[in-house]
Amino acid sequence: MGVREDDLEVAVDVRRSDGxxxxxxxxxxxxxxxxxxxxEGWGRGSESIVWDFNALYWSALELWEKATGRGYEQALPGGESDARNRVAARELIDGLFAVWDRLSASGALPEELYVVELGVGNGGQAKVFLDEFVERDRAHGRGYYRRLHYLMCDYSPHVLGLARQTVAEHIAHVSSFALDATRPRTSLGFLQYKAFLVYVSNVYDNLPTDEVAQLGGRTYCVQTRAYLPAEQAAELAGSVGASTEDLPALVHKLLRLGPALLPDAAPAHFADVGSAVDFWRRAWSALRLEERYVPLLGLDTYLLVPADDLAGQMPLTGELLRPLLESGADLRMHVSGGALASFVDSLTLLHPFGTLVCHDLFVTDVEAYRTHFRGPGKYDGSVVNWVNGPLLAHVGRRRxxxxxxxxxxxxxxxxxxxxxxxxxD
Ligand SMILES: C[S@@+](CC[C@H](N)C(=O)[O-])C[C@H]1O[C@@H](n2cnc3c(N)ncnc32)[C@H](O)[C@@H]1O
Known part of the structure; x- marks a missing residue:
């Protein structure tokens, strides 16, 4: 619209163009x-409907897994979560015991020992931790299990229900909270400076993110919009007796109501829940993201985490990106806003001798963004993006x-x- 032809630029992501x-x-x-x-319309990657698909996947996981005959863990790297690794859990627990022994020796150990887990999935990680905790505590002999409170948090009530069943033997020591991992303090404010461990695995890579690009000294926001390629859209529309023009409204209805209610809301297109789940899976499989680069007018005007999400602290702005963007040659990288919000909010829960431990797909050196594509991608029905490790480290160190x-x-x-x-220290 009124753009001169020589103002147009075509960007080719050569990291993805092998062959x-x-x-x-x-x-x-x-x-x-x-x-x-x-x-949908153009917008920051973190605002795309792919995140509604992601949330739907976790809230209606049971229907998806029934249809595919496969559990979500099979889509994770290595086919199972590393959070189930017993040796890693034991090491973590021994570290906690060492801190508690020291505090106890000086009479400074609180009676209640809090551990928070964000994004619990099927509860496998919680179970391994709690089982190992009982074993180590028995050997250690200080009665820490009796004082332990394990707080399982997730935004999907379905997932929390699963996790509660998984840890049934430990239920007296477990509470569950339905909350958004990007703002744990909304429900866990009472834990400020009290948690000895905030434990997160394969969640940060599942939280909303933007991307930015630095090209020839200018910074761009990578805007996206979701679309269905014409051929697949025609097949999808045909499969539910709709026209392709009806598809956006049907997809939005699916995302708003979920597959279980869709047959009631659109009976002309969905005879039963099974056909709604089929529509969901096919729409997600066909969905692609278009991109365009929009100049960012001043890094300080780019809000990474708004003040509202930080309970009165200063907002986190794009200025934090400057050292990374100006670190060398042209660059395109993730701005992991969801992970960043979760991280800074979680830090406020930590006891002065507490630790946040997170197993995830991190880019640990911005150089990797120059050479490799790091998402967005799909894990079954969910979204995955590698997390910008240097950004989180920079913000954490400043705090x-x-x-x-x-x-x-x-x-x-x-x-x-x-x-x-x-x-x-
Ligand atoms: C890939 S699973 C990881 C489960 C488990 N931690 C593991 O490693 O096996 C991601 C989990 O994060 C949860 N999750 C994703 N986004 C979330 C959000 N914004 N708030 C709370 N939980 C979220 C999902 O419901 C799901 O349980």
Missing amino acids: VALKELTAARLRGAPDRVVL GFDVHYERFRHRSGGNIVTMTAQVR
Whole structure:
């Protein structure tokens, strides 16, 4: 719209173009955009409906898993969560015991010993931790299990229900909270400075994120919008007796109501829950993201975490990105806003001798963004993006924490990295 032709620029993500006939593909794109059914307007990646799909996946997990015959863990790297690793859990527990012994010796150990887990999934991680805790406590002989409170948190009530069943033997020591992991303090404010461990695994990579690009000294926001390619859109619409023009409204209805209620809301298209689940899976499988680069006018105007989400603290702005964006050659990287919000909020829960431990897909050196594509991608019905580790470390250090990354030690191969954050001595 009124843009001069020489103002247009075509960006090619060469990190994803191995084996692709770039010249032909670019020429085809320039001849005109292929037909597609657009599902939303342009916006920051963190605002896309892919996050509604992600939330729906976790809230209606049972229906999805029934339809695929496969549990969500099978889609995780290595086919199971590293949070189930017993040796890693034991090491973590021994570290806690060492801190508690020291505090106890000086009479400073509180009666209640709090551990918070964010994003509990099926509860496998909680169970391993609690089982190992009982074993280690028996050997250690200080009666810490009696004082332990394990707080399981997730935004999906379904998932929390599953996790509660998994840890049934420990239920006297477990409470569950339905909360958004990006704002744990909304429900856990009472825990401020009291948690000895905030434990997170494979969750930060599942939280909303933006991307920015630094090209030739200018900074751009990578805006996205979700669409369905024409051919798949026609098949999908045909499968539910709709036209392709009806698809955006049907998809939005699905995201608002979920597959269980869709047959009641749109009986002409969905005879039963099974057909609604089928529509959901096919729509998600076909969904793609278009991108465009929009200049960012001043990093300080770009809100990464608004003050509202930080209970009165200063908002986190794009200024935090400057050292990373200006670290060398052109760069495109994630701005892991959801992970960042969760991280800074969780730090306020930590006891002065507490630790945040997070196993996840972290980029630990911005250089990796120059050479590799790091998402967005799909894990079954959910979204995955690697997390910008240097950004979280930079923010954590400014808040007085030591932030440390280490490849997950208890499995050879694999991409999982463990982040540890503790108050600086
Ligand atoms: C990949 S699973 C990881 C489960 C478990 N921690 C593990 O490692 O096996 C991600 C979990 O995070 C939860 N989750 C995702 N986004 C969330 C959010 N914004 N708030 C709370 N929980 C969230 C999902 O419901 C799901 O239980």
